[in-house]
Amino acid sequence: MLKERVLRFSGSARFAHWGHTITFLVLLFTGLTLFTPALGRVLTPLFGSHVTASSIHKVMAVFFTIIPLIALVINFKGFVEWWKDVFSFGANDIKFLMVFPLEFFGFHVEIPPQSKFNGGEKMNSVVTTTSCVLLALSGYVMWFKDAFPAGLVQWCYPIHGICMILATCMVCMHAYLGSFHPGSGESFWGMWKGTVRSDWAAHHHAKWYNEVTKS
Amino acid sequence: MMTKKKVFVDTSLCTGCKACSVACKAWNDLEAEKTQLITSYQSQASTTYNTWTYISMHEKYENGKMEWLMFKHQCYHCAEPSCLKACPVQAIYKTESGYTLIDHEKCIGCGYCVANCPWSVPKTNPELKKTFKCTGCIDRVENGIKPACVYTCQPGALHFGEPAEIEALAQTRLAEVKKDHPKAQLYGDNAMGGTTYLYLLLEDPEFYGLPVNPTVSSSLVVWKDWVQPYGIWLIPLAAAAAVGSFFTTRIINNANKSKGGDLHA
Numbered sequence: 001m002l003k004e005r006v007l008r009f010s011g012s013a014r015f016a017h018w019g020h021t022i023t024f025l026v027l028l029f030t031g032l033t034l035f036t037p038a039l040g041r042v043l044t045p046l047f048g049s050h051v052t053a054s055s056i057h058k059v060m061a062v063f064f065t066i067i068p069l070i071a072l073v074i075n076f077k078g079f080v081e082w083w084k085d086v087f088s089f090g091a092n093d094i095k096f097l098m099v100f101p102l103e104f105f106g107f108h109v110e111i112p113p114q115s116k117f118n119g120g121e122k123m124n125s126v127v128t129t130t131s132c133v134l135l136a137l138s139g140y141v142m143w144f145k146d147a148f149p150a151g152l153v154q155w156c157y158p159i160h161g162i163c164m165i166l167a168t169c170m171v172c173m174h175a176y177l178g179s180f181h182p183g184s185g186e187s188f189w190g191m192w193k194g195t196v197r198s199d200w201a202a203h204h205h206a207k208w209y210n211e212v213t214k215s
Numbered sequence: 216m217m218t219k220k221k222v223f224v225d226t227s228l229c230t231g232c233k234a235c236s237v238a239c240k241a242w243n244d245l246e247a248e249k250t251q252l253i254t255s256y257q258s259q260a261s262t263t264y265n266t267w268t269y270i271s272m273h274e275k276y277e278n279g280k281m282e283w284l285m286f287k288h289q290c291y292h293c294a295e296p297s298c299l300k301a302c303p304v305q306a307i308y309k310t311e312s313g314y315t316l317i318d319h320e321k322c323i324g325c326g327y328c329v330a331n332c333p334w335s336v337p338k339t340n341p342e343l344k345k346t347f348k349c350t351g352c353i354d355r356v357e358n359g360i361k362p363a364c365v366y367t368c369q370p371g372a373l374h375f376g377e378p379a380e381i382e383a384l385a386q387t388r389l390a391e392v393k394k395d396h397p398k399a400q401l402y403g404d405n406a407m408g409g410t411t412y413l414y415l416l417l418e419d420p421e422f423y424g425l426p427v428n429p430t431v432s433s434s435l436v437v438w439k440d441w442v443q444p445y446g447i448w449l450i451p452l453a454a455a456a457a458v459g460s461f462f463t464t465r466i467i468n469n470a471n472k473s474k475g476g477d478l479h480a
């Protein structure tokens with residue numbers, strides 16, 4: 001069988017994804033230096049001091065904000081297509097989520113045909129994006145706290161922490177699924193080189209594969 | 216060792232002379248700042264990292280007459296301080312005298328205490344990246360001298376001493392002042408587990424722009440008592456699931472392979 005490939009992610013989507021990944025991870029580790037004293041003792045030496053960690057956190061925050069905005073401007077169409085698919089959440093996505101825990105640990109399950117993003121990826125899109133937006137908003141309020149009412153600033157601390165935990169949990173599973181998971185690992189090349197194996201696409205994202213190969 | 220101490224701020228006797236501010240700066244070696252008039256004769260809008268105590272002046276109009284009501288601001292040295300709870304590096308601690316102090320070796324100037332103090336007393340020096348506030352003149356008190364502000368107060372509005380003595384004095388003064396000012400009340404006892412600075416107010420706390428009954432805010436409880444100690448464990452749990460799956464997927468695939476079944480790829 002020919003190892004044909006099919007285009008999955010545009011250059012701007014890949015730029016946004018990996019730019020976001022790097023800034024996210026730096027923000028996570030610099031942020032965690034302040035999260036609990038124990039984490040601080042372990043992580044702070046990586047950055048020299050709390051003050052440096054906090055400065056890096058703020059510089060990275062700016063990149064974390066502008067990278068997706070740049071991609072949005074360059075490729076607005078791609079962005080709209082992504083969210084259109086995410087919000088076309090239907091019966092097949094629910095079926096996917098019901099059997100996914102088994103699939104995740106390696107059991108063979110029947111999965112109904114999925115669109116470009118499967119039910120799990122749709123959930124990931126919503127939860128991760130929402131937490132990242134809230135992380136940024138609460139982060140800027142904490143950064144420029146003099147400009148905001150005290151009560152709002154005070155709530156931004158737990159919000160920043162909750163969203164950090166949510167997003168990081170998602171990323172732990174997501175990064176693994178998008179790399180070393182035997183089933184979905186192939187998707188890594190879609191995000192890295194732009195294309196994935198056609199037979200993998202036909203098997204994992206049948207609805208989407210039929211659409212892109214029809215035209 | 217030192218026993219717990221208290222300060223009584225009798226605002227009914229305060230004349231707004233600001234000598235306490237000056238004495239505080241002199242003793243603690245704090246630079247003077249350019250000030251401007253906020254309202255009438257009040258020259259300071261809030262504490263700063265170089266101004267640890269100041270007087271706010273409130274004009275009360277009644278029957279065509281004006282009366283000045285004064286209020287002295289500084290750290291209240293709470294029994295259960297929000298700043299201490301909020302501090303991510305455990306730089307804030309309590310002394311046996313009941314004071315709340317910042318250890319500047321540990322302080323990183325992150326401003327968590329600034330945001331969470333109900334009266335926003337502490338302030339961060341952005342250059343030094345350290346946060347400062349009233350120390351209650353711990354260096355004087357531990358050597359048997361009154362705090363600089365108390366020592367200098369001319370009209371006798373400030374008193375320093377043992378808690379029982381201070382509370383008795385406050386009750387006596389409250390009874391006296393109530394005759395002219397029916398709304399007079401004590402302020403501080405119910406705030407943040409009880410404060411070291413106990414006030415006699417001539418009006419409701421709101422009149423002075425003070426929070427009525429400040430307690431540890433629910434946001435601080437959610438953040439420090441739930442999210443940080445427990446919520447964080449969700450991350451290793453998610454990571455463990457991923458690591459677990461790395462092995463189970465491969466074990467199951469191998470088992471299928473040896474059975475000649477199809478591989479999941």
Ligand code: HEM
Nearest residue numbers: 027028031032034035054061135136139140142143161164
């Ligand atoms: C635009 C994005 C962001 C901004 C503006 C921002 C800003 C801030 C600020 C101002 C602080 C307070 C500490 C300090 O002043 O250094 C903070 C703390 C923190 N940030 Fe961010 N941040 C952003 C994104 C993120 C992301 C994506 C993560 C992790 C996934 C993160 C994790 C943390 C953590 C764990 C803390 C410590 C919170 C605590 O002590 O409870 N931040 N952030």
Ligand code: HEM
Nearest residue numbers: 020021024121124125128171174175178179187188190191
């Ligand atoms: C090293 C870590 C990471 C790897 C290996 C990775 C891998 C991938 C891959 C392969 C895809 C494409 C999935 C598909 O074919 O649909 C993807 C999509 C995505 N990634 Fe990542 N990613 C990582 C980190 C992150 C981080 C840190 C974030 C956000 C904070 C993130 C957010 C997303 C989102 C929102 C999508 C689209 C929705 C989805 O497909 O789940 N990723 N990632």
